[in-house]
Amino acid sequence: MNFEIKEEQGRLDAVLSDLTGVSRSKIQKQIKEKKVTVNGKTATASYIVKPNDEIVIPPFENEREELKPYDLSLDIVFENENLMVINKPSGLVVHPAPGHYQDTLVNALFSKTNLSHQDSFRPGVVHRLDKDTSGLMLIAKNDIAHEKLSEMLKSKEIERHYLAVVDGVIPNETGTIDAPIGRDPKNRLKMKVEKENSKEAITHFKVLKRYTHHTLIECVLETGRTHQIRVHMDYIGYPITNDPLYGHHKKTTHFGQLLHSKSLRFKEPITGEELFFECDPPEEFFQILTSCENKENEV
Numbered sequence: 001m002n003f004e005i006k007e008e009q010g011r012l013d014a015v016l017s018d019l020t021g022v023s024r025s026k027i028q029k030q031i032k033e034k035k036v037t038v039n040g041k042t043a044t045a046s047y048i049v050k051p052n053d054e055i056v057i058p059p060f061e062n063e064r065e066e067l068k069p070y071d072l073s074l075d076i077v078f079e080n081e082n083l084m085v086i087n088k089p090s091g092l093v094v095h096p097a098p099g100h101y102q103d104t105l106v107n108a109l110f111s112k113t114n115l116s117h118q119d120s121f122r123p124g125v126v127h128r129l130d131k132d133t134s135g136l137m138l139i140a141k142n143d144i145a146h147e148k149l150s151e152m153l154k155s156k157e158i159e160r161h162y163l164a165v166v167d168g169v170i171p172n173e174t175g176t177i178d179a180p181i182g183r184d185p186k187n188r189l190k191m192k193v194e195k196e197n198s199k200e201a202i203t204h205f206k207v208l209k210r211y212t213h214h215t216l217i218e219c220v221l222e223t224g225r226t227h228q229i230r231v232h233m234d235y236i237g238y239p240i241t242n243d244p245l246y247g248h249h250k251k252t253t254h255f256g257q258l259l260h261s262k263s264l265r266f267k268e269p270i271t272g273e274e275l276f277f278e279c280d281p282p283e284e285f286f287q288i289l290t291s292c293e294n295k296e297n298e299v
Contacts (some may be wrong), residue, residue: 132257133261163285167214179202185264206218230259233246262279
């Protein structure tokens, strides 16, 4: 298995475990036996992976199941021969990963359309949304479109706006959070703002409406780090409401964090046509906000 690292950073054993779904102990065994190379040379498990590193590791037998179709109705906002724009529901995992090999968005798309082959584990996925984040995301149907869209994303030519509800009342009308994000060394499931082994991360936000105990905001991503909005809002003291990983309170419902990918603006990668898509958050988004406000007003 060959990997060209684009976004991942951290220890070699941890990064490979994330990418392959294989336990770190099995990865470490392969590294110890010198079966893993980074840029053509053997490396230790503690090697810090960097962007553009090329990693080669032998395939693991029976660790992953074959990608199989998943019968799921999808809200397809737009489709042509090169790409799709999907309105992803909250609760749907985007691509196969440990615990979710057959019930993901990629499995559902696999049975309906062609997907690019840029990443064998995440075919078609140009940018990810977290499992419990709803809204618009881009899917590439061929390798040329995928390559061009990835470059557009990297050069900030794809404009992405998100809606979020946060705990607390933000006094400022607008703000910019410029704080680097890296993997939390104490918890591999989390990201955090830190100086070491991190990458630039910039989030802009503006207040849309203030409630008694919460704030509705719109966020614009200048960069696209894992969990970026969730990490940044927690960092400034206003975590996303109902966030099970970064929130300061227990998750109140099965719905997950109140974060929604509201709009996408970009040029069609082959024709150059300007495209814009927008979608409202699911009904539960504001139902949970109302429920949280009512409960807190009763205290």
